[in-house]
Amino acid sequence: GAGVSQSPSNKVTEKGKDVELRCDPISGHTALYWYRQRLGQGLEFLIYFQGNSAPDKSGLPSDRFSAERTGESVSTLTIQRTQQEDSAVYLCASSLSITTDTQYFGPGTRLTVL
């Protein structure tokens, strides 16, 4: 596609439920990144993929968060047993490679945990 796409655009869930967020990177981009943006704050790095591998998981806030990537394409971010503090916009970005630094962002998924 022309740009990074994410789905759903909005997700409202109840505390304790699991959610899955999807990211489709720009075709041919080998690097993929997940960030979280809390209301009124900057972006917080969560995880990145080089191909299907995630060398750096240090940004994941807790073991309730996990991510995977398949086929060097689509990635899913899963949050188990959601908490109210998980409410945020989750942004995905991709870049041609790790060494090519320009990251292109998707529109984000707004997650609201009631």
Add this chain to the structure above:
Amino acid sequence: GEDVEQSLFLSVREGDSSVINCTYTDSSSTYLYWYKQEPGAGLQLLTYIFSNMDMKQDQRLTVLLNKKDKHLSLRIADTQTGDSAIYFCAERAGGYNKLIFGAGTRLAVHP
């Protein structure tokens, strides 16, 4: 540690120049970026500068980098209402494959 700071709000009159400032702490930063975020939209890369440069100009945008003071600025000439958005400064620290973002500066352009 890594930290990026920006002022939170800037108000300018249409047609004036806007200057958005940013400070960062990691002296090993290789690239510094400016992103624009409009309501309901993702982040749009505006421009970036490599750490061995001190200035970069791109149409109405001028980026100035003072490595000694770890200070980055974005100047928008002839600011228009369409420039109203949140502007994020970000650094890519040396050896890291993630961007460190500031909290964003909300630019309001009024007639």
